[in-house]
Structure formats: C-alpha cells, structure tokens
Amino acid sequence: MSDGLDPFPWYAHMRDTKPVDRNPDRGFCQVFLYEDVERVLSEHSAFSSQMHGGSAISASIIGQDPPLHSRLRALVTQAFTPKAVARLEPRIRAIVTSLLDRVLPKGEMELVADFAYPLPATVIAELLGIPASDQARFKQWSDSIVGGGAGPMTFQQAQQEMGTYFHQIMQERLREPGEDLLSGLLVAEVQGRRLEPMELLGFCILLLVAGHETTTNLVANTVLCFGEYPEVAEQVRKTPESLPSVIEEVLRYRSPVQVMFRTARQDCQVSGYEIHKGDRVAAWIGSANRDEMQFPDADRFLADRCPNRHLAFGHGIHFCIGAPLARLEARVALELLLDRCRNLHIAPGFTVEPVESTVVFGPRALPVRFSPA
Numbered sequence: 190m191s192d193g194l195d196p197f198p199w200y201a202h203m204r205d206t207k208p209v210d211r212n213p214d215r216g217f218c219q220v221f222l223y224e225d226v227e228r229v230l231s232e233h234s235a236f237s238s239q240m241h242g243g244s245a246i247s248a249s250i251i252g253q254d255p256p257l258h259s260r261l262r263a264l265v266t267q268a269f270t271p272k273a274v275a276r277l278e279p280r281i282r283a284i285v286t287s288l289l290d291r292v293l294p295k296g297e298m299e300l301v302a303d304f305a306y307p308l309p310a311t312v313i314a315e316l317l318g319i320p321a322s323d324q325a326r327f328k329q330w331s332d333s334i335v336g337g338g339a340g341p342m343t344f345q346q347a348q349q350e351m352g353t354y355f356h357q358i359m360q361e362r363l364r365e366p367g368e369d370l371l372s373g374l375l376v377a378e379v380q381g382r383r384l385e386p387m388e389l390l391g392f393c394i395l396l397l398v399a400g401h402e403t404t405t406n407l408v409a410n411t412v413l414c415f416g417e418y419p420e421v422a423e424q425v426r427k428t429p430e431s432l433p434s435v436i437e438e439v440l441r442y443r444s445p446v447q448v449m450f451r452t453a454r455q456d457c458q459v460s461g462y463e464i465h466k467g468d469r470v471a472a473w474i475g476s477a478n479r480d481e482m483q484f485p486d487a488d489r490f491l492a493d494r495c496p497n498r499h500l501a502f503g504h505g506i507h508f509c510i511g512a513p514l515a516r517l518e519a520r521v522a523l524e525l526l527l528d529r530c531r532n533l534h535i536a537p538g539f540t541v542e543p544v545e546s547t548v549v550f551g552p553r554a555l556p557v558r559f560s561p562a
C-alpha cells in the first residue's frame with residue numbers, strides 16, 4: 190500500500206510489477222503508467238466520470254460525461270475566463286502582502302495555516318462573493334469532503350450544511366446581483382438553458398473544495414521541494430522569471446492531486462490487461478508524473494525540465510478549469526515569500542505529516558523560519 194508521506198517507491202514498484210492492478214472481488218482497478226493514466230483520464234467514451242449517489246458534487250461538471258459535461262463546461266467557462274483570472278493579480282498580491290506583513294516581524298510561521306491556506310481560501314471566497322467571516326466554516330466543510338468524512342463531521346453532513354448555506358446566498362444574489370462569479374453563474378446561459386439549482390450548488394461546492402485544498406498544497410509542496418533542493422530556492426530568488434517552470438516541476442514532482450477516478454463503460458484492454466465494464470478505475474496521477482518512460486530522471490527535481498507534460502491538472506475534457514488561477518496564486522505567493530523571507534527553511538527537527546486524504550497530497554503543517562528582508 191501507499192505510504193502517505195512517500196508513495197513514490199510504491200508507485201515505482203507497481204509500474205514495474207503490476208502496472209494495471211485489478212481486484213475482481215471489489216470491481217476495482219488501478220493504473221500507474223503515464224500513457225494509461227492519460228488514456229483513462231481523457232478517453233471519456235470508455236471511462237465515465239459519473240459518480241454514484243446523488244450528491245451535489247456528482248451533479249457538477251467533474252462528475253459528468255458529454256453531452257451534459259460540454260454544456261456545463263461552456264456555462265462555467267463563461268464566468269471563469271483566463272482574462273478574468275489575470276485581472277485578479279493585484280488583489281492576489283495584496284492578500285499575499287498582508288499575510289506576510291502579519292508574520293514577518295516574528296521570523297517564523299506555520300506555512301500552511303498562516304499562508305498557503307488563507308490565500309486560495311480568501312481568493313475563492315471573494316470570487317464567489319462570500320463573506321470572509323464564514324471562512325472557518327468553509328474549512329471544516331471542505332476538510333470533511335476531501336477527508337471522506339474524517340474529523341468532526343460526516344461527508345453527508347458537510348454537503349448538507351453547504352447546501353443550506355449556498356441556497357441562502359443564491360437567493361440573496363438573485364434578488365441583488367453583484368459582480369461576483371456566483372451572480373454571473375446564476376444568469377449564464379447556453380442554448381437558452383441556465384444551470385439547474387443542483388448543478389449550480391455542485392459547482393460552488395466543487396470550486397470551494399478545489400480552491401481550498403489544492404493550491405494550498407501546491408504552495409506548501411514547493412516549500413518542501415526548496416527544503417530538499419536549497420539551490421532551487423536560491424536560483425528563484427535571483428531569477429524570479431524561472432518561477433513558472435519551477436512551479437510546473439513541483440506540480441509534476443509532488444502533485445497536489447495524486448489520483449482521480451473513473452468507471453469503465455465497457456470491457457476493454459489497457460496495456461494488455463483486462464478491465465471489466467463497471468470497474469471503478471483509479472488513475473494514479475502521482476505515479477504517471479514519475480514515469481521514467483515519459484520523464485528522464487523522473488525522481489529528480491529539475492527546475493528547468495523541458496518538455497514537462499505532467500498530468501497534475503488532468504488531461505482532456507475535464508482538464509482543470511482553475512489551472513490558470515492556481516498557477517497565478519502560486520507564482521505571486523512564492524515570489525513574495527522568497528523576496529521578503531530571507532534564509533527560509535523548515536524548522537529543524539520537524540517531522541512532516543501528510544494531509545489526511547488519498548486524493549490530496551501535501552504536508553498537514555509546515556513550520557518555517559526566516560529572516561525578514
């Protein structure tokens with residue numbers, strides 16, 4: 190089984206010995222090679238994204254196949270264009286600056302709780318037009334959703350509470366529309382059709398979870414990589430223009446989302462192995478991104494790796510809608526962090542514990558020390 194902190198030796202073992210691992214009793218199958226993960230994620234005619242159960246997330250785009258998926262995607266991209274995202278940069282800079290202002294005089298912080306978490310959480314709350322004062326509740330809900338109900342609340346409870354919460358906010362926005370994403374989504378139309386309330390709710394919950402749990406780990410995982418490769422941090426400080434390619438390598442080397450799931454629509458063969466209709470298929474993104482067949486010297490962090498066709502944001506029609514936003518937030522956060530916190534390092538003697546989740550990958554906490562610039 191995978192070790193939450195270091196699943197990479199297990200992935201390498203599976204790629205070498207059982208690249209397609211099927212458990213017939215459980216109707217469950219896992220794929221580990223780059224080409225198989227890419228195929229399972231993108232071949233939607235053979236591998237469905239539909240999930241069981243009538244949850245709001247399963248009603249959202251991430252849980253749909255064409256033609257419904259295409260319609261939902263067209264609707265939400267209207268309100269989520271790269272141009273709209275680029276306009277957020279000054280606000281993201283301001284949020285990062287104020288988070289750093291708070292911790293700078295102390296010379297230390299808990300990077301996840303003080304920095305990597307509040308940034309994307311604030312950005313997504315503002316995008317959706319939700320009061321920042323409700324952020325503590327969001328964290329509880331989204332932790333229960335990615336942790337599969339571990340913690341104080343069950344998965345169902347979290348979905349239910351979020352449902353009630355968003356229902357109320359939507360009623361307010363319908364009465365009094367604002368400039369926010371939610372107000373835009375309420376009136377967006379494709380071929381004369383608007384989003385159904387359940388689809389809209391699913392999208393809000395998906396955005397909230399995606400905006401809370403993934404970018405946080407991208408920022409924290411970058412600082413872990415700096416700990417492992419101090420020369421990379423030094424290089425980025427001297428040449429901030431190298432940061433985008435460093436972030437791409439972090440996405441490959443420590444992918445914030447390690448696995449995505451599909452259901453086989455028919456019997457088929459993957460790399461010569463049988464997969465049966467109805468099998469649940471786990472596509473291990475974290476393993477694909479370490480596959481030597483695609484990435485020479487895959488277990489080494491290469492700051493200027495090129496080409497770097499990692500699958501961290503998925504592949505095909507479900508490719509992450511938030512990728513431009515995640516890249517922008519990470520770039521601004523890391524640029525200012527390195528610029529203002531000199532000699533940034535992980536607190537000596539600290540043992541890293543992983544986030545409690547099969548899907549999301551990163552440190553639960555990361556105390557760091559630095560000298561204010």
Ligand code: HEM
Pocket residue numbers: 230238250251252262313395396399400403404407444445446449450500501502503504506507508509510511512514515
């Ligand atoms: C580093 C940060 C992020 C990573 C690693 C990531 C990863 C992914 C992956 C792997 C998928 C594909 C799912 C599949 O194939 O089933 C995906 C889809 C998606 N992501 Fe992200 N994500 C990130 C940030 C974000 C952010 C910030 C948002 C929104 C604010 C977002 C919104 C979405 C949405 C809406 C989808 C569904 C797209 C569809 O089904 O068509 N993500 N993401």
